[in-house]
Amino acid sequence: MxxxxxxxxxxxxxxxxxxxxxxxxxxxxxxxMGCWTTTAKVAIEPPWMPDVSGQMEDREPPVGQVAPVFWLEDGVAIDGVFTEWRGLVSAQPYVVVYGSGFIPADASGDFTMATDGANLFLYADITDDVPNENKLPPAGAWRNDSVEFFIGTDTTPHRDFTPTDNHIRVVPASKTDPAVYSLSINDVDFTKETDARVRFRENGYRIEAAIPLALLGISDLRLGQKLRVEFQINDGDSSERDRLIHWMSEKDDPYFDASVWGDAEIVLPQEAAQ
Incomplete structure (x- = not known):
């Protein structure tokens, strides 16, 4: 060459x-060949895979169901014994907003509201396979184990919160001292102005609380009154919430959209049993 x-x-x-x-x-x-290769890609596992053992099929919101809010003339003693709540259930949330489906052993519970006309009493009996103390400030405690109650006296259709619409979060903060908890109303800390008790067990926890109606912007409640309510379970098996369950809403929106709440009525305990 x-x-x-x-x-x-x-x-x-x-x-x-x-x-x-x-x-x-x-x-x-x-x-x-490098650009158009058909070689199979190796799937990368996500950092968290939910255990779907015991999973139930997804369930629809119980549209049309009316939650009983119980009229208890003598009120409730907030003592961590929970005797007054026996046989009283307002709602059982099972609408999974996110998570791997409704798994009762992982996160489920009974929620109850009651009143004596001057106070709102709250109760939740939560089943949780990994119950955790939640040390976060109440406004941010949705990120781990906690329960939320929503209540309002305005039954007309509306989305934005009115003065009587309330978003209440009760947070289990100690496995050793039942009197240690935190509580927020519309993301403002009202722990010192309220009373509550929390008791943990191996597979969950129970909470009861009393809130003066004046803190909720509600002048009074009466037997037979119609209300709007919602209930929520926040479940975090580790450091962050990995499961969110509602009674009615299928989205993470009850804290700003009152239109997704359900109906309720103040009744005597014997009336709810009929």
């Missing part, structure tokens, strides 16, 4: 272009 440097300029340029073309033809198939 004649060295390129000895080739006349015109011929040399042609040879160079020819050589470049040959190189391109040799490399191009390799490039295309």
């Amino acid at each position: 004649i060295p390129i440097k000895n080739i006349p300029p015109g011929t040399r340029n042609g040879r160079i272009r020819l050589l470049q073309g040959l190189i391109l033809l040799a490399v191009l198939p390799l490039v295309l």
